[in-house]
Amino acid sequence: MGELTDEAGKEFDADFKINGYLANAMRHIQAHIRTKYPESFAIADELNKLGQAFYVDSTELLTGRYSHDPLCVAIQLIPRALSAYQASILSAERGMHVEALTLARSIYETAFWLGFLHKSPDAAKNTLFAETIRQELEVYRLSIEIVKDNAEHLAETRSRMSELGKELKKYPNPSIKMSDLADKGGFGNRYTEYRMLCGKAAHVSVQSTIHYLNRQDDGSFNGHIIGPDEDAVPEIFAFACGAIIMVIEAMRWLTKDTSRDSEFQALMARYAETMVPTDAVT
Structure with missing residues (x-):
């Protein structure tokens, strides 16, 4: 090491x-x-502090609003992005390459939703609620096979499915593809990065397993590599920091808080100079 x-x-x-x-x-x-990687970690830590500050201040906007208010829904999504980002940096410290990129992918998804909630608040909220209900319905549909021999549980499952079906009718929004979500959120130009992460880390694929194979000079593989990958850290930062920058940008849009713009611009400049482009991102 x-x-x-x-x-x-x-x-x-x-x-x-x-x-x-x-x-x-x-x-x-x-x-x-x-x-x-002192400068990369310094930038990552400062982005984290900036995101935390935005979130803490944004919670004041919740006062007097209903939980289904699009702004409230958006603010409730922010901790999801921040915790995933913090976990990705903790993973970077340990050289946990694939694990950190999996977390970064979830930050992209949250950023896309935040952008959509800003640009089309009601449509985004209704689409998100519809997606949530559909996912829960699918779980209940699959569970019928598990509880089919228990009359009481089967009745409860079908009753809950009926309730969810009625709830879904309130949100007649069609399912949305991630590429469309990125476009609607104003981050369509970042969707390619998201797709790269799907193959690299999030899904079981040949590409995701290559990380654990030892490559020889002639391109062949000989054995496995298990353990910290310090050389992969630049790629982790490129994706994770790039993703949290999108989240912070969306928070600026949603909260209309421009008080930290100079700090944010300076961090983005340091990010661009230090982390993008990088030969580690392929």
Whole structure:
């Protein structure tokens, strides 16, 4: 692991074989990776603080509004993005490449919804509610096979499905594809990045397994690579920080809060200079 001392390296190797990423010796890796990419972590930490500040201030806008108000729905989505972002940075510290990118993908989805809620509040809210009800209905449909031999549970399941069916009629919005959601949210130019993450991390695919294979100079594979990937950290930052920037941009639109614009612009400039483009993103 580069500058790790021999003693720390041996401790890590032994601990990782037993505990994987839960190894206590991961502390050596975290310190090493943070030292290797100081500017990237500095930008990531500042973006996190900015996002947190936007969110904390935005909660004041909830006063006097109903939970189904589009702005309230949007604000309730923000912690989802922030926690995923924070988890992706924690994963980056540990060299957890695929795991961090999976989290980054969820931030893209949230950013798309936030943008849609800003540009078309009622349509976005109704579409989101309809999607949620459809997903719950599908779970109940699948569970019928599980409870079919229990009359009481079967009756409860069918009753709940009936209630959800009636609720869905209040939101006659069709299902929306992620590409359309990105367009409606004002982030259509970022959809390609989202699709890249689907193959790299989110779904089981040949591409997602290549990360764990040891590639030889001739392009062939020989064995597996299990453990922290410090060289993948730039790619994690490119996606995760780029995604949270979209979320912060959407928060600016939604809250009309421009008080942090100079700080935000400076961070975006540092991000562009430090993380984009990067040879690690392929």
